[in-house]
Amino acid sequence: xxxxxxxxxxxxxxxxxxxxxxxxxxxxxxxxxxxxxxxxxxxxxxxxxxxxxxxxxxxxxxxxxxxxxxxxxxxxxxxxxxxxxxxxxxxxxxxxxxxxxxxxxxxxxxxxxxxxxxxxxxxxxxxxxxxxxxxxxxxxxxxxxxxxxxxxxxxxxxxxxxxxxxxxxxxxxxxxxxxxxxxxxxxxxxxxxxxxxxxxxxxxxxxxxxxxxxxxxx
Amino acid sequence: xxxxxxxxxxxxxxxxxxxxxxxxxxxxxxxxxxxxxxxxxxxxxxxxxxxxxxxxxxxxxxxxxxxxxxxxxxxxxxxxxxxxxxxxxxxxxxxxxxxxxxxxxxxxxxxxxxxxxxxxxxxxxxxxxxxxxxxxxxxxxxxxxxxxxxxxxxxxxxxxxxxxxxxxxxxxxxxxxxxxxxxxxxxxxxxxxxxxxxxxxxxxxxxxxxxxxxxxxxxxxxxxxxxxxxxxxxxxxxxxxxxxxxxxxxxxxxxxxxxxxxxxxxxxxxxxxxxxxxxxxxxxxxxxxxxxxxxxxxxxxxxxxxxxxxxxxxxxxxxxxxxxxxxxxxxxxxxxxxxxxxxxxxxxxxxxxxxxxxxxxxxxxxxxxxxxxxxxxxxxxxxx
Numbered sequence: 001x002x003x004x005x006x007x008x009x010x011x012x013x014x015x016x017x018x019x020x021x022x023x024x025x026x027x028x029x030x031x032x033x034x035x036x037x038x039x040x041x042x043x044x045x046x047x048x049x050x051x052x053x054x055x056x057x058x059x060x061x062x063x064x065x066x067x068x069x070x071x072x073x074x075x076x077x078x079x080x081x082x083x084x085x086x087x088x089x090x091x092x093x094x095x096x097x098x099x100x101x102x103x104x105x106x107x108x109x110x111x112x113x114x115x116x117x118x119x120x121x122x123x124x125x126x127x128x129x130x131x132x133x134x135x136x137x138x139x140x141x142x143x144x145x146x147x148x149x150x151x152x153x154x155x156x157x158x159x160x161x162x163x164x165x166x167x168x169x170x171x172x173x174x175x176x177x178x179x180x181x182x183x184x185x186x187x188x189x190x191x192x193x194x195x196x197x198x199x200x201x202x203x204x205x206x207x208x209x210x211x212x213x214x215x216x217x218x
Numbered sequence: 219x220x221x222x223x224x225x226x227x228x229x230x231x232x233x234x235x236x237x238x239x240x241x242x243x244x245x246x247x248x249x250x251x252x253x254x255x256x257x258x259x260x261x262x263x264x265x266x267x268x269x270x271x272x273x274x275x276x277x278x279x280x281x282x283x284x285x286x287x288x289x290x291x292x293x294x295x296x297x298x299x300x301x302x303x304x305x306x307x308x309x310x311x312x313x314x315x316x317x318x319x320x321x322x323x324x325x326x327x328x329x330x331x332x333x334x335x336x337x338x339x340x341x342x343x344x345x346x347x348x349x350x351x352x353x354x355x356x357x358x359x360x361x362x363x364x365x366x367x368x369x370x371x372x373x374x375x376x377x378x379x380x381x382x383x384x385x386x387x388x389x390x391x392x393x394x395x396x397x398x399x400x401x402x403x404x405x406x407x408x409x410x411x412x413x414x415x416x417x418x419x420x421x422x423x424x425x426x427x428x429x430x431x432x433x434x435x436x437x438x439x440x441x442x443x444x445x446x447x448x449x450x451x452x453x454x455x456x457x458x459x460x461x462x463x464x465x466x467x468x469x470x471x472x473x474x475x476x477x478x479x480x481x482x483x484x485x486x487x488x489x490x491x492x493x494x495x496x497x498x499x500x501x502x503x504x505x506x507x508x509x510x511x512x513x514x515x516x517x518x519x520x521x522x523x524x525x526x527x528x529x530x531x532x533x534x535x536x537x538x539x540x541x542x543x544x545x546x547x548x549x550x551x552x553x554x555x556x557x558x559x560x561x562x563x564x565x566x567x568x569x570x571x572x573x574x575x576x577x578x579x580x581x582x583x584x585x586x587x588x589x590x591x592x593x594x595x596x597x598x599x600x601x602x
Contacts, residue, residue: 117313119306119307119308119309119310120310120311120312120313122272122306122310123304123306123310123311123368123371124310124327125299126270126299126302126304127299127300127304127323127324127327127371127375128296128297128298128299128327128328130296130327133326133327137323137326138312141315142313142314144314215314217313217314217357218313218357
């Protein structure tokens with residue numbers, strides 16, 4: 001294959017990667033935040049103590065994190081079919097991507113929130129703030145730099161996971177690299193996808209760092 | 219007004235029970251500053267957190283302006299808390315908000331409309347002298363300025379009552395003095411009732427009307443500061459005016475004389491010497507300004523056994539002085555007494571070793587050590 005033949009393959013694959021990563025990131029951010037907050041506030045002595053729920057949540061998150069993504073993707077095919085109506089294609093890949101990334105991000109959210117000075121929470125309670133205010137205006141807001149850094153790491157992990165989307169008939173740069181670069185020995189395709197993936201990851205990291213830095217007031 | 223009745227708080231962890239507050243009674247009349255002095259682990263932090271129910275006491279009552287807080291739940295309790303200001307050792311400021319944003323926070327919680335909020339924030343920042351730092355973030359200002367933000371924030375809801383949790387313990391002596399001055403000033407101008415906890419003698423000396431010494435969850439002494447200082451054997455007096463331990467020689471009497479207020483103006487030592495033709499030896503002493511009045515302690519040595527000095531001691535007592543006679547002791551007792559004194563003084567001034575008995579107080583352990591050392595140094599300087 002000549003470079004002229006390679007380039008037309010790259011753009012759609014890049015778009016697919018970005019699409020899968022983008023949509024999965026959106027759902028992961030929302031649900032990961034929710035579970036991360038719950039992990040912190042439901043613990044004993046927390047804002048909303050519910051130790052049994054906390055234990056269950058902890059176990060679920062750990063199970064989610066211990067499954068290799070490739071296995072998770074195949075294992076939840078029935079669930080994927082319920083959600084998107086099919087188990088094949090880019091949309092179908094988004095479901096396991098999200099399911100795999102949520103526990104990952106939830107733990108990072110938990111870590112970021114635990115970094116918030118408990119003295120600030122006590123001060124807010126002493127002011128008569130509600131739980132909702134404490135979560136929204138104190139915990140999440142104070143943890144913003146950590147939440148953004150965590151999301152950056154998660155997005156990059158998601159980009160990595162999309163490489164396996166081909167397994168369930170999804171596309172993307174990873175799939176391109178496997179089908180052309182590996183199975184057909186087209187090293188130009190392999191090189192091009194690797195370079196593109198590196199560029200995307202570097203960009204994501206740079207943007208994440210920039211935003212996190214903007215949110216840090218030190 | 220703050221009234222606390224028979225307050226008890228027990229922590230239970232892994233089958234162990236720790237009584238952090240063990241039956242404390244306390245009244246702070248309106249417009250007064252009451253200081254609770256104690257080491258970390260004494261339970262004072264827990265006591266304070268029980269006043270606005272950050273910790274729920276197991277027994278007893280907490281009344282703010284006659285209202286029983288323990289009867290309140292949910293929204294009612296939150297509203298009551300809005301009327302109780304609190305300042306913290308480590309300030310508890312939101313790092314993500316500016317100085318003005320931090321002061322606005324309680325106003326948001328109270329549901330004050332934006333325009334009014336802005337106005338009130340400006341007013342509060344002016345009150346604590348931080349107008350030009352309104353747009354700075356907490357990381358960019360000094361510790362003293364941070365505590366001023368804390369104070370402005372605590373006053374946002376125009377509280378009648380202010381709780382201070384070691385507010386100056388993380389600050390250097392000069393900054394401490396300026397923050398204490400601000401608190402005193404606000405107390406006078408706004409008629410603010412203040413309950414503060416501290417491990418620094420200096421805080422009690424500078425601004426408290428009344429004080430209590432807390433140990434193992436209980437008050438060992440409590441009352442108006444000048445009254446406590448004049449009381450023989452007072453831990454507060456010993457901490458504030460540390461006198462060197464002495465062993466009276468045979469045939470002499472050592473007395474520790476505490477004088478408060480107007481008594482200081484009388485030349486009682488020379489009057490005593492002249493009246494009884496005595497050679498009075500001054501072994502040690504300290505004079506301080508406490509609560510606007512002069513208070514001091516003197517260690518005097520008079521010739522003759524205490525029994526021979528009955529008239530002289532009566533003379534001193536009649537002059538309005540608190541007189542404590544150091545009893546002559548044998549050598550073996552002397553060493554025991556020495557150990558005792560150092561233990562007592564360590565108790566009043568020194569940092570606590572080992573783990574704090576109660577969880578809530580544990581946090582101020584590390585800083586406590588610093589502050590307490592400072593207090594010792596200051597105390598020694600005053601003795602010289």
